[in-house]
Amino acid sequence: xxxxxxxxxxxxxxxxxxxxxxxxxxxxxxxxxxxxxxxxxxxxxxxxxxxxxxxxxxxxxxxxxxxxxxxxxxxxxxxxxxxxxxxxxxxxxxxxxxxxxxxxxxxxxxxxxxxxxxxxxxxxxxxxxxxxxxxxxxxxxxxxxxxxxxxxxxxxxxxxxxxxxxxxxxxxxxxxxxxxxxxxxxxxxxxxxxxxxxxxxxxxxxxxxxxxxxxxxxxxxxxxxxxxxxxxxxxxxxxxxxxxxxxxxxxxxxxxxxxxxxxxxxxxxxxxxxxxxxxxxxxxxxxxxxxxxxxxxxxxxxxxxxxxxxxxxxxxxxxxxxxxxxxxxxxx
Numbered sequence: 001x002x003x004x005x006x007x008x009x010x011x012x013x014x015x016x017x018x019x020x021x022x023x024x025x026x027x028x029x030x031x032x033x034x035x036x037x038x039x040x041x042x043x044x045x046x047x048x049x050x051x052x053x054x055x056x057x058x059x060x061x062x063x064x065x066x067x068x069x070x071x072x073x074x075x076x077x078x079x080x081x082x083x084x085x086x087x088x089x090x091x092x093x094x095x096x097x098x099x100x101x102x103x104x105x106x107x108x109x110x111x112x113x114x115x116x117x118x119x120x121x122x123x124x125x126x127x128x129x130x131x132x133x134x135x136x137x138x139x140x141x142x143x144x145x146x147x148x149x150x151x152x153x154x155x156x157x158x159x160x161x162x163x164x165x166x167x168x169x170x171x172x173x174x175x176x177x178x179x180x181x182x183x184x185x186x187x188x189x190x191x192x193x194x195x196x197x198x199x200x201x202x203x204x205x206x207x208x209x210x211x212x213x214x215x216x217x218x219x220x221x222x223x224x225x226x227x228x229x230x231x232x233x234x235x236x237x238x239x240x241x242x243x244x245x246x247x248x249x250x251x252x253x254x255x256x257x258x259x260x261x262x263x264x265x266x267x268x269x270x271x272x273x274x275x276x277x278x279x280x281x282x283x284x285x286x287x288x289x290x291x292x293x294x295x296x297x298x299x300x301x302x303x304x305x306x307x308x309x310x311x312x313x314x315x316x317x318x319x320x321x322x323x324x325x326x327x328x329x330x331x332x
Contacts, residue, residue, distance in 0.1 A: 020059060021116070021282050022319055026304045028052035028098040028114035029284035030329050033295035036287060037108030044105045048098035048114055048286075053077050053084065056094070061085035063118075066126045067095030067226045071256075080126075080260075091121040095229050101200035104287060111203040111289035116282045117233035123277035125229050125269060128256045131247040132225035134201075137218050138209040139239025148243040148268055152186040152220060159218055160192075167191045173204040173216045180221050187220070202283075205231035207290055209238050214290040222247065232274035234281045237309030238316055242271045279311040293320075302329065 031051035035044040049069060056063065056078075063085040068078045078084075078096060085092070094116070099105055101112035117124065135148050135155065141162050146155040152172075160167045168191045174180055176196040187194055195216055197204050201223035207214035228244045235242050248254045248265045257265060284306040285292030293305040302323040309316045323329070 019319075019321075021118075021280070022284075022306050022308060022321070024052055024055040024059070025114040025116050025282045025284035025306055026321065026323075027055045027329070029286045029304060029306075030295050030302060030323075032099045032105050032112070032114065032286045033297070036105055036112075036294070039106050041102040041106045045099045045102045049078050052096065052098040052114065052116070056084040056096075057086070059085045060089040061092045062087055062089060063092045063094045064121075065096065066093045066124050067097075067117075067229050069098075070129050080129075093119050093121055093124045095124050095226070095233060097202065097227065097230055099286065100202045100227065100230070100283075101286075103199045108287055109198070110287055111197075111200045111291070112286040112294070113200070113203055113283045113289070113292065114286060115202055115230050117230055117275070118280045119233070119275065120277045123275065123279060124233065125274045126260045126262075127225040127229050127246060127274075128253065128260050128262070130225050130253050130257070131222050132228040132244045133222050133247060134205070134228050134231075134242065134244045135218070135220050136205045136208050136231065136235065136242040137240060138211060141241065143241070146218065146241065146243075148245060152183060153190050155218065155220070156187065156190050156192050163217070168193075170217045171195055171211070171215055173197060173207060173219045174221045175199070175201055175204070175223055177222070183221055202227045202231045202234070203289060203291060205242065206234050206238070206283075209235070209240050210291075229274050230281075232271050233279050234283075234309060235271055236275040236279045236311040237281050237314070239314075240271070242274070244269045244274060275311075277311075281307075281309045283307050292318075300324070302326070 028048040028051045031047040032044045065082045097115045100115045104112040170192040173195045205219045207216040211217045285294045287294040296303040304321045306319045
């Protein structure tokens, strides 16, 4: 990217820290929240996708979806490789999950989000829709404190020592999946506590950044690779450490990854390899959670709660919005 192009990109990202980008996740969150607790995951997800795509196409960018709803033959919109924005402005890579935690939303459980990350071109790992092995902790620790290749006992002991607390005061967040049975047993054997979550590992990773509020010190386990990149984008802005490794356990997955530019199938990615350069992350709560309040429908207004972060400035803004004009959401 030429120097002038990079400057124009930064200028657009500066403007995006206004309500323009907040509206993207707000619209998706409100659309999904209308179907909160209705038990229909597909309908809630589709509503969020439709709303997010409409708002993205109003932004003054040449955006390319690098993390989206799937590959083109699997997703009719917001697919990997789809162009979004007005087509006027700099090239921007986009990672998104219009409804992070579809099951959570359908059951009206905590921590469902509408999520969006943007970077300068090439800043986000173009990961296929496969599983990723992940480990993450929040800010304030020595670099390299935890490692994906270390045992759970080693990582938890190192974290407890750095935090200055007994191992019994550490809490690990792990997705409640059969594949994690051995991991859960190993963590419990250390004496540490576990917070099991059914879905929503982007929120799970972000929760490590504020353990005093969320009660979560470390995230460990296997989840979606797209969610891993989104979580890495958030940590690049808010601080923390993260590593991830794609699980490419079939020839078909390895071939897909290669087509997307992944040349080292066993590579262990660190935080800056998953999200580099000037990164912007935004999320709006769909359901109430530890980090954000969910959408509130009042008789005369809609209330939303959004966080907007930027890596180059280290800025984290929480925005509570009151929407009095319901017509803005009529198509959602």
